[in-house]
Amino acid sequence: MxxxxxxxxxxxxxxxxxxxxxxIAAACILAAIPAFAEPSKPRAGEPPVRIExxxxxxxxxxxxxxxxxxxxxxxxxxxxxxxSPYKELGGxxxxxxxxxxxxxxxxxxxxxxxxxRIVYAGSSPVGIADAVMAPLxxxxxxxxxxxxxxxxxxxxxxxxxxxxxxxxxxxxxKFDYGKHGLSARAEPVPVPPGIKTLPYNLGLESLVVVPxxxxxxxxxxxxxxxxxxxxxxxxxxxxxxxxxxxxxxxRTDEFDISDxxxxxxxLLLLERRFSFARGLxxxxxxxxxxxxRPGALVDGPILFQADFGQxxxxxxxxxxxxxxxxxxxxxxxxxxxxSAVQRTLLLQFTLIGE
Numbered sequence: 001m002x003x004x005x006x007x008x009x010x011x012x013x014x015x016x017x018x019x020x021x022x023x024i025a026a027a028c029i030l031a032a033i034p035a036f037a038e039p040s041k042p043r044a045g046e047p048p049v050r051i052e053x054x055x056x057x058x059x060x061x062x063x064x065x066x067x068x069x070x071x072x073x074x075x076x077x078x079x080x081x082x083x084s085p086y087k088e089l090g091g092x093x094x095x096x097x098x099x100x101x102x103x104x105x106x107x108x109x110x111x112x113x114x115x116x117r118i119v120y121a122g123s124s125p126v127g128i129a130d131a132v133m134a135p136l137x138x139x140x141x142x143x144x145x146x147x148x149x150x151x152x153x154x155x156x157x158x159x160x161x162x163x164x165x166x167x168x169x170x171x172x173x174k175f176d177y178g179k180h181g182l183s184a185r186a187e188p189v190p191v192p193p194g195i196k197t198l199p200y201n202l203g204l205e206s207l208v209v210v211p212x213x214x215x216x217x218x219x220x221x222x223x224x225x226x227x228x229x230x231x232x233x234x235x236x237x238x239x240x241x242x243x244x245x246x247x248x249x250x251r252t253d254e255f256d257i258s259d260x261x262x263x264x265x266x267l268l269l270l271e272r273r274f275s276f277a278r279g280l281x282x283x284x285x286x287x288x289x290x291x292x293r294p295g296a297l298v299d300g301p302i303l304f305q306a307d308f309g310q311x312x313x314x315x316x317x318x319x320x321x322x323x324x325x326x327x328x329x330x331x332x333x334x335x336x337x338x339s340a341v342q343r344t345l346l347l348q349f350t351l352i353g354e
Contacts, residue, residue, distance in 0.1 A: 042110075042111055042112060042135030042136075042143035042144075042145050042146070046134075046135050046143065047134070048113075048132050048133070048134035048182045048183075049086070049132065049133055049134070050130075050131065050132050051084055051086040051089060051131050051132065051133055052084055052085060052086065052131070053082055053083070053084050053089065053116065053127075053128040053131045054082070054083045054084060055080040055081070055082055055125075055126065055127045055128050056080065056081040056083075057078065057079070057080060057124070057125075057126055058078065058079035058080060058081060058311050058345070058347070059078060059124075060076075060311075061076040061079070061306075061310050061311050061347070062309065062310050062311075063309055063310060063311065064309055070352070071304055071305075071306065071310070071349070072302070072303050072304040072305060073303040073304060073351060073352060073353075074284075074303065074304045074330065074349035074350065074351060074352065075349060075350045075352050076347075076348075076349055077123050077124055077125075077329065077348040077349060077350055078123070078124030078125050078126075078348055079125065079311060079345060079346055079347040079348060080125050080126075080127070080128070080345070080346045081343050081344070081345055082128065082344040082345070082346060083344070084131075086133065088108070088110070088112060088133055089108075089114070089133065089344070090108065090335075090336050090337075090338040090344060091108040091109040091110050091335050091336065091337060091338055092106050092107070092108055092114065092316070092317060092333050092334070092335055092336075092344055093107060093108065093109045093152065093153045093154070093316045093317060093335050094106060094107055094152075094153060094154045094155040094259060094316065094317045094333075095155070095317040095318075095319050095331060095333045096155050096156075096157050096162075096319050097118075097319040097320075097321045097329075097331050098321070099321055099322070100321075101118070101120075101321045101323060101329060102117050102118050102119075102120070103115075103116075103117050103118075104116060104117070104118065104319070104331075105155065105157075105162065105177070106155075106317065106333065107136070107152050107155060107164065108133075108152070109150070109151050109152060109153055109167075109335065110145065110150055110152075111135060111136050111143060111144050111145030111149070111150035111151075111152050112133050112134065112135055112136065113132075113133060113134045113135075113136060113182050114131065114132075114133050115130075115131070115132045115133075115134075115182065116128050116129065116130055116131035116132065117129045117130045118346075123323075123327075124348075125346060125348055128346075132182065134182040134183075136152060136164065136175075136186065137183065137184070137185045137186060138185065138186050139185050139186055139187060139188075140185075141185055144166075144173070144186055148169065149166045149169055149171060149173075150166075151166055151167040151168040151169070151201075152164050152165070152166055152167075153165055153166070153167040153204060153205050153225075153316070154167075154204060154205055154206050154207040154222075154259065155207060156207035156208050156209045156220060156221075157209065158209040158220075159178060160176060160177055160178015160179060161174055161175065161176060161177065161178065162174065162175045162177040162184075163189065163207050163209065163220060164186070164207075165204035165205070165206070165207045165222060166204065167201060167202075167203045167204050167205060167225070168200055168201055168203065170191070170195050170196055170197075170198045170203040170204055171188065171189075171191065171204075172188075172189040172191055172195075172204070172207070172220075172222070172239075173186035173187060173188055173189060174186070174187050174189050175187070189220075189239075191222075191237075191239070192237060192239070192244075192246070194235065194237060194246050195222065195237055198224050198227035198235065199226070199227055202224065202225045202226040202227060202256075203224050203225065203227055204222055204224060204225075205223065205224060205225035205256075205257055205258055205259065205316075206221075206222065206223040206224075206257055206258070206259050206260035206269070206270075207220065207221070207222050207260070208220075208221050208260045208261060208262055208267070209221075210241065210262060210289065211262065214262070214265060214289060215265060215289040215290045215292075216238065216241050216242060216243070216289055216292060217241065217242075218240060218241045218242075219238050219239065219240055219241025219242070219243075219244070220238075220239040220240055220241070221236065221237070221238060221239075221260065221267065221292070222236065222237040222239060223235075223236040223237075223249065223257050223260055223269070224236070224257070225256050225257055225258065226251075226256045226257075228251070229248045231248070231297075232251060233248040233249060233250050233251050233297060234248060234249040234250075234251050234256070234257055235247075235248060236248065236249055236292075236298075238292060238293075238294065243293055243294060244294070245293070245294025245295065246294060246295070247292055247293065247294060247295065247296045247297070247298060248296070248297045248298070249269065249287070249297075249298055249299070250297060250298065250299040253273065253281075254273050254275070254278075255271040255272065255273045255281065255283060256271065256272055256273065257269050257270070257271055257272075258270050258271065258272045258315065258316045258317075258318075259316060259317050259318040260318065261318045261319055261320040261330070262289070262320065263320045263328055263351065264328075265288060265289050265290065266286045266287060266288055266289060266300070267286070267287045267288075267289055267292070268284055268285070268286055268287075268303070268318065268320065268330070269284065269285045269286075269287060270282075270283075270284055270315060270316075270317075270318040270332065271283045271284070271285060272314065272315060272316070274314075279307060279308050280307055280308050280312065280313075280314075281305070281306075281307050282304075282305070282306045282307070282312050282315050283302050283303075283304060283305040283306070284302070284303045284304040284318070284330070285299075285300050285301070285302050285303065286300045286301055286303055287299065287300040288300060303351070304349070311345065311347070312334070312345070312347075313334035313335075313336065313342055313343045313344075313345050314334050314335045314336065314337065314342060315332045315333070315334045315345070315347075316333065316334060316335040317331075317332060317333040317334075317335075318330065318331070318332055319331045320351075327350050327351075328350065328351040329348055329349070329350055329351075330348065330349045330350075330351055331346065331347070331348050332345075332346070332347045332348075332349075333345065333346050333347075334346075
């Protein structure tokens with residue numbers, strides 16, 4: 001018996017077959033390449049070390065149209081692809097840029113600080129100088145990673161105090177960085193039960209302190225990567241401040257949250273999605289601070305979206321600063337997972353109006 005498929009069914013079959021082949025091929029490639037060039041865990045007594053960071057400028061963000069500068073509500077300023085002979089550089093999961101737009105503090109998900117200075121040519125980043133890496137220390141002065149608290153994924157800054165979120169154990173610690181710098185020791189911060197029960201490896205991914213003069217001033221906002229409430233939305237928490245409690249962020253299109261920053265009266269959420277069928281997706285969503293309150297379900301407009309057609313990777317860190325001329329600059333950084341097929345990218349954009 002001869003079978004003749006309907007044209008649309010045949011088209012759907014061919015599409016499904018191509019996707020299946022792509023998944024199998026990708027799985028074979030990933031199986032052939034070690035997923036991690038496993039870095040060493042920080043050792044007791046390991047001192048801060050100056051490192052060389054090599055920076056290859058990225059002058060065009062769109063791979064298909066190098067002249068394109070605007071992407072949604074953002075305008076591309078420039079970027080860097082970062083490499084180093086120092087094997088511990090990688091896994092960068094969070095960054096905070098100082099008000100001068102140059103000095104920064106970042107951390108890896110292996111329990112190490114990265115401190116340095118962005119070098120500019122005009123408004124475009126062209127290099128990294130004065131780079132130093134050091135282990136995060138526990139209250140006894142030993143590497144925080146030695147107790148299994150190494151998956152450090154988020155930083156919040158409040159004056160000279162740095163708060164760090166540790167994902168797999170769902171803990172928050174703080175450091176008197178202003179006084180002790182990279183030698184500061186961790187002090188545990190009490191967290192509500194909802195944070196302690198977040199899922200393994202999908203927990204605390206974003207921390208940000210609301211500055212004085214803004215709604216919720218003084219609150220520490222903590223947002224999970226994909227800790228879901230009963231409705232399938234992403235859990236967030238308000239620690240301290242005028243109205244502590246739990247809220248949710250509407251989850252759409254299978255995006256998870258990888259970092260957060262504040263500008264004006266808005267909370268900016270850096271979001272990420274990856275699947276073999278759909279590839280990589282990156283976006284930034286804006287949520288009004290005034291909408292955050294216990295029990296609230298919050299949402300907001302999408303300011304920016306990108307995929308593999310642009311110069312992106314596993315973007316995990318987001319920071320905001322304002323230039324002397326008044327430009328609001330967003331800096332993103334990627335976590336290369338210490339993988340041979342991924343990159344550490346630092347990208348900068350100007351937030352623009354309509």
